[in-house]
Amino acid sequence: MQKNYTLGKLFGISVQIHYTWFLVFLLMVWSLSTEFFPINYPGMKSSYYVVISIVSALMLFISVLLHELSHSLTARRFKIKVGMITLFFFGGIAHISDDKLTAKSEFWMAIAGPAFSILFALLSWILFKLVMVFDFVFLEGGSIVLFFLFRLNLMLGIFNMFPGFPLDGGRVFRSIIWWVSGDLERATKYASKGGRIFAYILIGLGILEIVLLGSFGGLWFIVLGLFLRSIANQSYQQVLVKKVLEKLKIKDIMKTKFDYLVPEMNLSDVARKIARKSSIYYLVLEKKKLVGVLDINTFSNVKKKERKKTLVKDVMIRPEQTKGLHKDMNAFGSMTLLLKKNYLFIPVINKKAELVGIIEKRYVLDLIQGQLDLKK
Ligand SMILES: [Zn+2]
16 A cells, blocks of 8 residues: 655655655644634634644644754755655655764764754744744734744644653764764663653643643554563663674575475475475475475465476466675675565575575564573
8 A cells, every 4th residue: 555645856855755744634634623722812813723723733744854954964965865754744754864873973863853843943933033023914824834834833842852662862873872972782682771760751741631621632642652671671682682683694594494395396286295284385406506495385386187287387486685685795785685675585596596494574583582681
């Protein structure tokens, strides 16, 4: 399903919006025009409220976009690859590659977003004051929007600067510890601890708001807190996994024992051979070389009485990744490839192109889990 809509390119960076954003836009216009603005600025025509609410919601969108763009353009100054910017209902994400990250580049990259938001808030405030001082009556709507922009960008800047990973402030915090200690793993550990603390503060505030004020607005805090807690945990895990894998070679994570079939075998013999196994696919080898894969679902497509005369080579799939990797390559790269392409496995071959092992997702994940358990 298509979840993102591409808006276009800014400075060569593709900008996309997540489909939830459209819904939130409508909700926002609705709540601004029926509650927020009429309560704070009473006595205007209702159509006027709708207009300034639409402008304000669009300005929120632009504020978030510019915040993310600040991160991206700073990243680019450090020659770090920027994929695209995705705008979500709660903000945005700039897809910035982590590979060439250093403590210094992370610091500047992370601080650029909130710094921009706070500067933008300041600018809005100055313009707002100018409109007030010179009493431009015809700009009344403009002054309302400017004051809204001031508050909003100030909030964006302050909220993001909380020292909990993976918020911007948490990244700044992490990069400082990383810079000083030279230890990314320890830095991430502290920074994600900060992230969890912030998550619990939000959840606590949400519960207090519901219990003390009887307002269900507190639910937003709880949802946001739960979301932050789960990404704080995940990002620490990711760093650990990367650290474990970077030290390993493919030969350390490959599976060398696996069942295989030969192309000339017929399906009824295969059925007998694999009767007690639980694999969802089987490798097909010919003279030690990988020639195909038999998907277990094939059996449901071939009638029982035809299995005797159907050979493996007639129904096997020829995998697109038959080229294979070498066993002395770095393990991290192969796992990244596996996850990115969503392959079932990647073959590992020797110089004669013979299959010596396979990299399988489940197997590697179990292996990593074992390593992580040892570290606890
Ligand atoms: Zn940011």
